[in-house]
Amino acid sequence: MKTAVPERVKGVCCPPSIPLSIAKVDACVDVLKALADPTRLQMVGALKRSSQPVCICDFTAAFDLSQPTISHHMAKLRDAGLVEVTKRGIWAYYRLADRLEPRTRALLDVLV
Amino acid sequence: MKTAVPERVKGVCCPPSIPLSIAKVDACVDVLKALADPTRLQMVGALKRSSQPVCICDFTAAFDLSQPTISHHMAKLRDAGLVEVTKRGIWAYYRLADRLEPRTRALLDVLV
């Protein structure tokens, strides 16, 4: 029964008891921060569902946000390693990163 | 070949072409925001690994943060519906929420 609370002794609170998994936490948090925004989450979802790289101008049209804001959000996804860009002529085409970590891939499969 | 970029016509950029899945995005983002912090992510991980509810004083001891800050982080996890509390005497025991949405559960399985 998981809800049966452990016994405690007053004043003996707070031994350093919790095993924390500090490794990879920061990297994980960076990915979560990148995804924790409505615009960026929808961007990633659209890229994941698309069979082709998507021109960023389409995102500029799809969201009610200025072009610099869209560019800014995409830059955050780039910095997090989630997306990659191919420039062709005056256009910039984005896609999900080719070599996502398996955990990150699994995360996207759950999310979008 | 997913990297073959689509053709474009100059000036015809930005048709309203991207199908966005607006539903549930905000709810999803709320969960992601709650998890997108090193302290909170480790808290959730510790709760997930623990077979018993964990006294919040243990978190106060485990992290190099003040007691109100720990309480504040746990409140954020509560507000996001990720954890639940049982009070007993002067102690507050936290655990993962009993009825997490399947998607949220899957998210935690990937993350922690």
Next chain:
DNA sequence: CCGTTCCATTGACAGTTGTCTATGGGTTTG
């Protein structure tokens, strides 16, 4: 070569977030 188109960067600004100190409330113990 010059204007047009698309994209990224910069700078500014308001709103949110993480942290602390201070305080108060509830529970147990002397």
Next chain:
DNA sequence: CAAACCCATAGACAACTGTCAATGGAACGG
């Protein structure tokens, strides 16, 4: 009751974030 203990809330403050307008750079077309 009074003191000690644990926890949550309130207030303050610095740091970060999301947004926009303005600017500049690169590529294309006449």
